Amino acid sequence: MIGSIQRATRSQKFWLYVVLASIAVVMIYPFVFMIATSLKDTPEVFSDILGLFGAKLRFENYATVFNNVNMGRYMLNTAFVTICVTVGQIVTSVLGGYAFARLNFPGRDLIFRMYLGTIMIPFTVIMIPMYKLMLFFDWIDKFQSLIIPWIFTAYGTFLMKQFFQGLPKELEEAALLDGASRFQILRRVFVPLSGPAIATQFTISFLYAWNSFIWPLVAIQSKANYVVTQGLADIQGGFHAQPPIVLAAAALVILPTVIVFVLAQRYFVEGVATTGLK
Amino acid sequence: MSVQTATSSRFRLFKRRTPRQPMTKAARREAIEGYLFLLPNFLGFVIFFAIPLLMSLYYSFTDYDLFNEPNFVGIKNYQQAVGFSIQPEAYQTAVQNNKSFIDAVGSMIKTNDPIFWTSLGNTIVYALGVLILTVPTAFWLAWLLNSKVRGMVFFRGLFYIPVVAAIVGVALVWFWMFQRESGVLNVVITGIVNLLNGLITPLGLKPIVDPTIGWLTDPNWAMSSLIIMRSWQTVGYNMVIFLAALQAVPHMLFEAALVDGATRGDIRAKIVVPLLTPTIFFVVVTNIINGLQIFAEPYIMTQGGPANATITTVYYLYQKGFQRFQMGYGASLAWIVFGIIFAVTSVQFRLSKRWVYEEG
């Protein structure tokens, strides 16, 4: 049934679908609006506000975006950075989370509480010192600045720690008795069981890396190394009075994450759910 | 282990240990392994987080203007941010002008930085607004989606899509939807108003006036608009967490309760909600932490306006520290924000002992 207490009746099912469909419209409409507007002409945006399609579908707006900013190149850059950050974050979170969850070492709890504290600091505070640090390593305008500082993630470590703590101790004890090293245990026992948690971490890292815009704005200077959010900022600056072009660029930034999400929906949503509440 | 117990011990800085003993060989080995596993993570933390963080703490006690050597000024920045002075003369003047007692007291307190307090108020309103809009709605949606009916997975995915969209893109889309003259929202409202007027005017009732809201240009509405936009984006995330928690509730409890004669409402209120309190706690805490740090929306859409209606503390510290070259002051604001978030979270953890149900 609704809320799964009893079996659903026909009429209850009907109303359920009606309500869910209405809410779905609200959730999805902004995206529909985005795409519809991106295919219109600027005057049509004002004369034909609710209409989904203008006189004709203007795919040339997307061509304008590509002619003005090298979105294709930016997408490649962003994909590269995102994958490296995501993999890096998963690796360090798994290792760190396991250390906090299962190993005893002096200062463990203190260090963990410090990690938790970092979630509460706004990024703008450390932006300037971080920039100076990047200069020191000579990573400005290189991908290193977009990847290496972000491999550490307090939130991810926290996530993994919680998850590992939920796994039964017996698993390890048996393996230890058999003479396995901790690393082997991690690799062969824990990691295979961590599907949902790793999937969650993957989503969070992927979205975080793909969608970040303040840091790349400051750290990356050459257009060849831009990421997609910078491309969008460029378009917004140059075409701020032409919504179709701006929204076409916005679509190019948003669609990849939506596509990735839709393809791997099962893992993401389940992963978020299971680890969120542990 | 629930979130709550994992972190409630954070108030004690040092873990109470058994009386000191030399570590056994196995324990030492374990400790070394612990450090090794933690190393990449910890290295990143120290180099890319702790160091910039300490630098910003240092800056908060200086007059750093981003370009020249910082000079130590003690707690002057903090005083400037939260300080205020009492002016008895202003009180007298207000009383003479027949103002109420509250107004008079209000005019007696002169804050050093009124915009800081405005930004704090805005930030709190924002965090609470998003919380109130999204948590009950997410819970209700999760309840609905928990039904054993076909298509629930489809809807679940659909509601999650706003969560994955980049904020820069989302902000631009909503910017155009919020336009006063030509935005979709106002056009729809006008349509509804006209429809209703078409129905009620023949009955002799006064027609409803079309409100034509300036979503982003009217100081009374600007913050609400940002709240609406952010709620739209977060409700899916909260919903998914609630849904998983709901799905973990064992069915046997329901069947037993129904057999005992409980109504659906009873079951929901007395069984389901209490079981879900740890999850509710997690959602509330994380939403508040995120809400108090809002920056991207004002940065992209309103730049803190109109009339400071959408200036939030993190945006204000960016403005002061970065755009106006008062980094010492900006850093102090950031640490004040951190202090507030830390305090609020700690209070929540303490209070949670009262209402969060925990398996014994």
Add this chain to the structure above:
Amino acid sequence: MNRKTLWTMLCLVLIAAFVFSACQPPAAAPATQPPAPSGGQPPASPAQMVTIRWRTRPDNQAEQDVYQKINDDLAKQLEPQGIQLVYDPAPVTGYLDKLTTEYSAGNAPDIAWIGGADSGNFTPKGVLLDLKPLADADKSFNLGDYYDVPIKELTQGGHLWGLPRDISTLVMYYNKDMFKAKGLDDPADLAAKGQWTWDTFRKAADALTDPAKKEYGFSISSWWGVWGWFVNSGGGSLFNADRTACNLTDPGSIKGLQFMADLFLKDKVATPPGVEGGVGETDFHAGKVAMMPNGRWMTPSVRQDKFNWGVVEMPTSAEGKKSTYLFWGAYFISAKSKNPQQAWTVVKLLTSADVQAKIAALGTNIPSNKAQAAVDAFLNSKPPDDNTPFIKGADYAVGEAALVTGNWGDIGAPYQTAMDNIFAGKQSVADAVKQACDTANPLFKK
């Protein structure tokens, strides 16, 4: 080993490769100048190239292409002189944030364009080079080549902070088709007869407003360039004469702002103003608004609009006072530039008459150089057919203030708040300006 492990190790290797690559010594810095022989003459040996990096803020790809071409042409000219010219544009969004970060860290471009009002925040901080010594030592340089207004701003305190790149005056763009449809006189004709005043302007806006069709006579973006014009036109000003106090409470300022408020709230001949740089402009492009004040930079996008349009000077006040703003931006040299002498050479070239003529052809701005070749190039950049309103305004314009007696961000904020409140009808003009001046006055450096 399974796929997941393989991918993990692959990326670990990649990451490691990056980390190691970062540990290599930084790429050899471009060959620097040999120490100057005593006497301070710049060495002339062309074998040692010096790199000069310069930056502007192009609004769109077309503008960037023009600057890139200028860079390439000048680069050929400068190579024999030992200068390698590199153009390093940055986008509009976050332009100043990026510059600020770079000045802070010491790796800013040698030359950067900064808008007039913003430059006042940078000049007192020591990050920009005072060009006066270089200018005084240079016999071929004549400061009088440029318009007075920006030069006055740039030479405050006996310094010379930068050379103006271009100027732009505030004019009234108008939709000729909408005027014709209502049978109204063309504002340009009225201006020629000296009849383009606050009164005739308001009447025209009234006649052009048709709320049922969502058409309005007038619209603005709410920024200091526009509400500042109202203040000046009424006889007031944003600051007092030596810029140590807020002057919005002056009766002239209040008169101007009241006229502005009435247009929006009483006569309702204007769409509510959009956020700066935003929607007021879009309404004009969509043909929904008949008149909009803006600078020359809007011309390239108006050229794409599908209606007949023109520009006219801003209306004269009831007392016969003509007023407009002169916006400007300049090239500034970084105080930490390794090659200030060469940077000076480049900046002079960039603001010379022929380079400015090339940029004027773009239509985005007006040359800051008074030479006839430059002016002609501008006048010939059509549409609009008649470019003279831009030039005429330069004679009586108030210059964009580079406020060095305070931080314009901090001081402008209460000003903008006052305007926001006036437009929203939340405060009367008198209350709003009093609050603005009360907040802003303590922030000026006396």
